[in-house]
Amino acid sequence: MSDAVLKVQSLTKKIGNATIVDNVSFEIKSNEIFGLLGPNGAGKTTIIRMITGLINRTGGSVMINGSDLDKDFEGAMNQLGAIVENPEFYKYMTGRKNILHYARMSSNDISNERIEEVIKLVKLDHAIDKKVKTYSLGMRQRLGVAQAILHKPSLLIFDEPTNGLDPQGIREFRDYLKVLASEGVGILISSHLLSEMQLMCDSFAVIEKGKLIHTKEHMIDEKTETIHQVSFAVNDGALANKILQEQFAEITILTFDASTISVSATREQTAQINRLFNGNELDVYEIGITRKSLEDKFFEITEQEMRESV
Ligand SMILES: Nc1ncnc2c1ncn2[C@@H]1O[C@H](COP(=O)(O)OP(=O)(O)OP(=O)(O)O)[C@@H](O)[C@H]1O
Ligand SMILES: [Mg+2]
Structure with a gap:
């Protein structure tokens, strides 16, 4: 049953x-x-x-x-x-x-x-x-x-x-x-x-x-493995990029410039990146998370299905 x-x-x-x-x-x-x-x-x-x-x-x-x-x-x-x-x-x-x-x-x-x-x-x-x-x-x-x-x-x-x-x-x-x-x-x-x-x-x-x-x-469970776009405001974007490339290779870096770096990361990985930056004496001023809304996902799903059905 x-x-x-x-x-x-x-x-x-x-x-x-x-x-x-x-x-x-x-x-x-x-x-x-x-x-x-x-x-x-x-x-x-x-x-x-x-x-x-x-x-x-x-x-x-x-x-x-x-x-x-x-x-x-x-x-x-x-x-x-x-x-x-x-x-x-x-x-x-x-x-x-x-x-x-x-x-x-x-x-x-x-x-x-x-x-x-x-x-x-x-x-x-x-x-x-x-x-x-x-x-x-x-x-x-x-x-x-x-x-x-x-x-x-x-x-x-x-x-x-x-x-x-x-x-x-x-x-x-x-x-x-x-x-x-x-x-x-x-x-x-x-x-x-x-x-x-x-x-x-x-x-x-x-x-x-x-x-x-x-x-x-469970699209909205904060504790799941959901991957978000996370941006870190830092004092040295190039150094941040180098730290991640060398010490956290599985992280996908989306963009970086002199003062920010954006990555795709889970909630737990976000905390790990922050610890890594702090440990390498990189200053983190702000962490911003762009959550994908259900609306984005809905359109992603329906558009993909429509592409597959033609
Ligand atoms: N008795 C009926 N005879 C013919 N077509 C019908 C009948 N009832 C529903 N339909 C058609 O079936 C389809 C689905 O209608 P339904 O009311 O279930 O949609 P819905 O998802 O509830 O839409 P909405 O968000 O507008 O409420 C529509 O194309 C509607 O025109
Ligand atoms: Mg209805």
């Missing part, structure tokens, strides 16, 4: 002659925030609608926490919380009434304590007894999240969850996603906003024209 909370295999959707989703497979573990990345029209929403059982699949299988969508639909749905389209609420009822109504419709028993816990988690305590029609977009979104997590699902799915949220709202959303993931939930979010995914996801899949073209894990 794998510990995947979502296992998607060979997912395919054809409409007429068009293949909208083409043989897509991926897995999400508990504790993991997984991003489905791709431009408009790539097929993200279609994938999510198939996983959540909103539309039929042409082919492929979906397992949610061990329950097969085809064999045990209800079991699978019990493990799932999702916001696919904008969540619908009764606007003339309070947030609390909406939640209570939803809790009563759920096939799970949801205690009052759980309801209070969820309201606090999404930070709606101050507004929960106000009518939903007075809520801002961000508050409605939080109410939607509250509904989605009420029955403690193992898998959460959000399609473009931060659409229309302000930076503060996005940040709060990110914070409680991390809390949920740390409690053992696996989370799938879709977006075409790459810079945002960079801050939110542990791993991601790039989807383009219905095909999954790349998956990459």
Whole structure:
């Protein structure tokens, strides 16, 4: 048994002659925030609608926490919380009434304590007894999240969850996603906003024209072997170049002039270079790191794939 909370295999959707989703497979573990990345029209929403059982699949299988969508639909749905389209609420009822109504419709028993816990988690305590029609977009979104997590699902799915949220709202959303993931939930979010995914996801899949073209894990882990462009401001660039050439041959030197030297180095190598410079009585005034953003990598990946496919 794998510990995947979502296992998607060979997912395919054809409409007429068009293949909208083409043989897509991926897995999400508990504790993991997984991003489905791709431009408009790539097929993200279609994938999510198939996983959540909103539309039929042409082919492929979906397992949610061990329950097969085809064999045990209800079991699978019990493990799932999702916001696919904008969540619908009764606007003339309070947030609390909406939640209570939803809790009563759920096939799970949801205690009052759980309801209070969820309201606090999404930070709606101050507004929960106000009518939903007075809520801002961000508050409605939080109410939607509250509904989605009420029955403690193992898998959460959000399609473009931060659409229309302000930076503060996005940040709060990110914070409680991390809390949920740390409690053992696996989370799938879709977006075409790459810079945002960079801050939110542990791993991601790039989807383009219905095909999954790349998956990459832990792009943003500071402690990994990720290579950055690092520039050192020094009192003697030529000496710095000489020291590295003679004593640290595996380092790639990108450029140097009288006062700076730029190299490709990991985090650990950056510290080693600094020690080496200090040991050779070279003065280091500043160390600057240019991290490749996920956006750069996304375009690198998609451009490379496009070159390979022609
Ligand atoms: N019911 C349908 N009939 C025909 N084509 C459809 C249907 N639903 C989706 N499509 C097409 O499938 C493709 C993928 O659509 P989808 O909504 O999944 O993309 P998306 O990645 O979610 O895009 P966005 O970022 O704009 O939300 C698009 O080209 C869309 O026009
Ligand atoms: Mg979409």
